[in-house]
Amino acid sequence: MSNIDTSSPVIELRSLTKTYGLGDAEHRALDGVDLTIEQGEFITIMGPSGCGKTTLLNILGLLDRGTEGDYLLDGGSMEKMGGSRRARIRSQQIGIVFQNFNLINRLSVIENVALPLTYRGMLRTKRLQQASDILKNFHLSEREYYMPWQLSGGQMQRVAIARALVSNPSIILADEPTGNLDSKSSHIIMEELSDIHKRGNTIIMVTHNPALTTYASRVIHMLDGKIDSDTKIPINVESTTEKVPLGAKRTAKEKPEKKPAKKRKTKAKAKPKTKAKKS
Ligand SMILES: Nc1ncnc2c1ncn2[C@@H]1O[C@H](COP(=O)(O)OP(=O)(O)OP(=O)(O)O)[C@@H](O)[C@H]1O
Ligand SMILES: [Mg+2]
Numbered sequence: 179m180s181n182i183d184t185s186s187p188v189i190e191l192r193s194l195t196k197t198y199g200l201g202d203a204e205h206r207a208l209d210g211v212d213l214t215i216e217q218g219e220f221i222t223i224m225g226p227s228g229c230g231k232t233t234l235l236n237i238l239g240l241l242d243r244g245t246e247g248d249y250l251l252d253g254g255s256m257e258k259m260g261g262s263r264r265a266r267i268r269s270q271q272i273g274i275v276f277q278n279f280n281l282i283n284r285l286s287v288i289e290n291v292a293l294p295l296t297y298r299g300m301l302r303t304k305r306l307q308q309a310s311d312i313l314k315n316f317h318l319s320e321r322e323y324y325m326p327w328q329l330s331g332g333q334m335q336r337v338a339i340a341r342a343l344v345s346n347p348s349i350i351l352a353d354e355p356t357g358n359l360d361s362k363s364s365h366i367i368m369e370e371l372s373d374i375h376k377r378g379n380t381i382i383m384v385t386h387n388p389a390l391t392t393y394a395s396r397v398i399h400m401l402d403g404k405i406d407s408d409t410k411i412p413i414n415v416e417s418t419t420e421k422v423p424l425g426a427k428r429t430a431k432e433k434p435e436k437k438p439a440k441k442r443k444t445k446a447k448a449k450p451k452t453k454a455k456k457s
Pocket of ligand 1: 198199205206207225226227228229230231232233234277
């Protein structure tokens, strides 16, 4: 990547705390988390159930606020910002894959996927076309007009991921995105996330599966609301700004050769987006 700029991180948490309940029932789901994330990192977050992973992702995704401390996104404080501005930033920059899918039952698959584009003021036909394009990548074209309750768990999960990616967000937050999938479907999802990462976007993924850390450039372990360990790891495939259509999976021949461990380049000035969708 050219135009390297390591000056300002995309995400910065400063002593972030999240407390639920009051008095004796008070529970610190996040306990003074300090975290700096550069654009283009692929982070996996691991840790036992209840350690605060989803709480952290909800705050990073502007769905919730911390109790104390601050969250800076692109240098701006999100904790002090009003709800409508936060919602606008979320719709423009952040794609979220929820742990429990959060599909809307009264909307068809294609309408669910097109939903994030509504907030962009895009015409309905264009929204549906874009949703249809991304559903193709997840082998769900034949299910476009199904209702969510007519899908298997794995199909629901793929729809949820397509919905998170349809608006080309530069930050993708994914809570156990492959948790309910068989190995073939998991592979489709991870290749998709990997392609998006290679275009310079930032991915933060919660997983219980240690095998998936091979895709990551950094592995964070949480324990009792704190960061227990934070390890940067060299990734196999070189980061590139090459635009690979979302649906185009690389053949083994096309895949870049494994290179010896090399310090990864961190930040490109231009905000990358997952643009090209059509092959
Ligand atoms: N809305 C809430 N009200 C009260 N307590 C909550 C709430 N949400 C989460 N918690 C508590 O905060 C702690 C962290 O929850 P969180 O969902 O972040 O865990 P997690 O690491 O994502 O777990 P899992 O791996 O099971 O998904 C838990 O003890 C949970 O009970
Ligand atoms: Mg969780």
